[in-house]
Amino acid sequence: MANVSVLNLSKNFGTITALDRVSFQFEDGKFFALLGPSGSGKTTLLRMIAGFESPDQGSIHIDGKVVDHIPVEKRDIGMVFQNYALFPNMDVQANVGFGLRVRGISVPEMKRLVAEALELVRLSGFDNRRPDQLSGGQRQRVALARAIVTKPRVLLLDEPLSALDRTLRLEMEIELKRIQRDVGITTIFVTHDQEEALTMSDQIGILNEGQLVQHGSPVDIYENPQSIFVARFLGEANLLRGQAAGKNVKLEIGGTVQTLSKPAYPQVICSIRPEKISIQKEQELQRSNANRIAGRVNEHIFNGTSLTYLVQCGNLVVKVFVQNLSGEVIPPNSSVHLFFRPEDTLVFPDA
Amino acid sequence: MKLRVFLKFFSCQWLIVLILGGSFISAAEIRVLNWQGYGTDESWALEMFKERTGIEVVHDYFNSEQEMLTKLRTNPGVYDVVLINSAYTGQAAKEGLIEAIDTTGMVNVGDLSPSMRNDPKLVADGKTYGVAWVWGVTSFAIDRGDFKNAPNSIEALWDPSHAGRVGWRDDAVEAVQLAAIALGQDINNPSDLKAIRKKLRALKPQIRTFWSSEDEWNQFFSANEFDLATYWSGSASRSKNAFGLPVEFILPKEGAIGWLDGLSIPMNVPNRNEAKAFINFMIDPDFYVKWDTEVGAPTSANAKAVSMLPPDAFNRTTFSDSKKVANVQFMGPMEDGLREKIVELWQETKAYFQN
Amino acid sequence: MIFLKWISRIYLICILLFLYVPILVMIALSFNESQLYRIPIEWSTRWYEALASNSKLHSATLNSLTVALLSTCLSTSMGTAVALAFFRHDFRAKRLLQVMIFPPITIPWLIIGTAMLVFFFWVGIGRGLHAMILGHVALSLPYVVIVVSARLKSFDSALEDAAKSLGASYWQTTFWVTVPWLMPGIIAAALFAFAVSLDQFVISYFLAAPGFTTLPVEIYTAIRKGFTPEINAISTLVIFLSMLLLLGVSRFYRFGGRN
């Protein structure tokens, strides 16, 4: 187990820039998620830490030592691949024991360690199955057991859950987190699924177009996105264009809202998350010091625990999440007012 | 330490095996280069020879004189005895492919008819480069079933009534020489190659297929692929005797190609004495009489052997008739330049008139 | 649809019949008494009896098998290595080298055989077993590279990455992961190489040393100089042996379908 840090990493594939001066520190024993849309460079970064790609610039340190010139097989890492990459010609035991065999560990010792690892992933008794005789979730566990049985310094996960169906994925998310906590291994996890990243990780790094745009704890990033990109990529956001005047923003769709801080630029975009907005019918209108905009309900989407309203405000459709407290639904075409607090009204410059 | 001792021991053993094996092989085995099925490889003869001398004989074969020469050139020190058509003996000697044979001690050499033993094609500067073995003629043979009367002219090959029914050996020199005979030219130095070219072109529609070996000839003949075909005298008697085919060999009035085959010893021969013993055995009457009567053979150069054949034998009757043999022209050495022209002429003929 | 199905079946059977005519004829004539292949056939096992005591054909067969076995081993291992190199790595001369693999199939064998004869004679390699193996390996190399590369196309290189991430060295990855996965392709390639070598007569004809012949060379000389149904007899035996071998291999390697 170890710290991993990357310094100023850059990588080009031909004319495409995959990574652009990325620096980051992965702390010992923590679970990190690298999140980003496809093509953002997250997989490249992971493969570079593993050693499959070499950086054009910058360096990678594991445990404070530069590993740039150490090949994959000597880096002492564990990796779980997107499609698991289980060796089809070996049974579960041989698959899990592969890394031990390579390290020249004696057969009885190997068997003991493999049994231990299989127990950890709750697959005891599957030793002699072949990969094609396993279900998706079981394969995933084998891949995980195989990656951790050698007690690597870092565990790298390349979208390991993307091939599973939803229920299995939720189950594996919890399982994976449990195992990671039990083993206490520094884990770097690549995903494009924001929910996965939020639920599992201690720290999230968000990549876009080869650059690390923001990193921090899930709550921190969610609550304080530092760019429109992050605000939209992690969770959802309603974007309202306007002009700043002091702490007030005059919205294009009409009305003025307050923000917490004074924007430093005249043209701004306000971002408000749908769940931070409350909705009230015209006739029930109460006075409030919160920001308020008027609109008309277009339609609603009911999904049991909550309701989503699509509200037409001027030429803009604003999304609002409402917890299903009363079981009442505001009918379409009702005139409504939307309320949100100034501290939930985030402003970004309008590029 | 132990490994080294073991290796030493092991390699010593191998050395012994190699030396013993090597000497064993070299003492008991000779390699003969000849046409396939041409006397030297008759299994009964090799048994007879082994019984007499204890020498084993291994064969390698060639398809043409040129191939034989190339095999000698590219495999020095491999063959012990080689059969060479006397027309090529001089060239082989000049190229240093064969050595002069000291015939003392080869008892049957004395019985060879002197004209063949001392044939200038085989002997140069008093040195014998080839021991005369057998001779014969090349002309053609007919299927008796397809002819009412046996033809007596070589023009039968050009007879339109046998168009597409003629077998022809795929050999440039032989083809040109047969055309030369039909045109009355000298086979070893044809005076008019243009006329020969025309004659060969006229021949092309006559031809059914080309043959290259005696066996192929027999198969085509028995499948009734041709009415008549060029052939060798010794082979014709083999086809008749050994295979019972209705073959009749024709000595046309225009003449035929005569050849004399000699046995030679290549340069750097591995087993000179054994080779000489084998050549001596090949001209032995015991071998020849059995060969001709049971299998069918060309005529022996050994006069004594021929005289021991049954009185009605083809090789005794036909070839003792001096009138018939008078028109036979013997193959002599040929200049490289002429041979090249002949080869090209023949290939052009083969390319001509194809469907 | 049923109609098309039957047409295609009948068509396949016709093609198969066409492919097997000469083989059936070869088998039938091996039981024919007549040395000149006369028909109608008089049944006889005389050529098989003759075969039993024909030491020349025995040694030719043995030589063929030796050459085929040795050259198959060599060409399969070298060809697989080349296919792996092309699959795994990108390098400057790759395109050129890929093209360079093909001359053995794109140049008529006649030319290659004579060229080898000329060159081997010139530099003193000479003729014989070693020369034949040199030639046969070169001829079967492109087949091996093609067959193995075809199988590699469906190889998931994440398997190699996984092995490396687990600490396996380059060669451990090769021999423990990639080669076992490739095995069906390698076996198919080896079969191809074996068949090519066993059937090869042009190269063998030019490179065989006197007294050391292979079966095809023996058959070639026999066809031109003295062919007896013994050749049919031995060919019949060879084809039955091949059939057994192929059937055995097909238990491990599915020929028809994708794996």
Added chain:
Amino acid sequence: MNQRAAILSLITPAYLWLALTILLPLSAMLYYSFLSDVPIGNREVSWTTENYRTFFEKAFYSELMLRSFKLGAEVTSICLLLGFPCALALAKSIRGRTKEALFLLIILPFWSNALVRIFSWTMVLRGNGILEYSINWLLPGTGPLDLMFTYPAILLGLVHSYLPYMILTCYISIDAIDNQLLEAARSLGAGKLTILFRLIVPLALPGIVAGSFLIFIPVIGSFMEPRLLGGRNGTFIGTIIEDQFTAVFNWPLGAALSFIMMGLVLLILFGFSPLVRRLK
């Protein structure tokens, strides 16, 4: 493992081998083709371009070359016409064990000696041969067929020898076509012929091209089949070259003719290269 070292250790053995057995021998041949005679024994040789000049001076060489290329084109086309439907039927209308068994049966003839197969054809085709015998038995009085030693006999023998190549290469590329693709086409209303010519043939093109080259090239250099089956009509550039090496021993001329033939083959490959490139 250093990348360079890995590549070198993987490819060096094979390419050294190819250099020794193909590259250097062909260079030696090229050298020979400019000599006046074979430099073996005590012969005097000199440099000359006569061997190449001969080809252009004697019309029959180029006629034979053309004849060989025509033969190659014809054999290839017939193999394509016969083999492609066969591969299609095998790949798309037969399933399971039968498919596997049929596939085995098709590649099995490869394992019998090519010469013996050709020789068997001579037994079938020749006068009083099996074909004539069986036809006369079925339809008495048909008389001789005279198929042996004709151009069609050569075609027959060569098509038989090379047909499995075409079936194999076409089969491999047709089998790789996803059935869902064909079903999609049918669901869009495409007829059988449309599917065949607009979908299957274009997708199977790599197999067709590979099979065609695998057949065309050896056929133009073939000499055994024409010799055994062609008789009087069996003279091609291949037989002429073989003659130069095995009967006449004019190696320099044989080498020159070989190089001219190889040059023409390369020209054709070059002409096809835009098509081949498009396939990649």
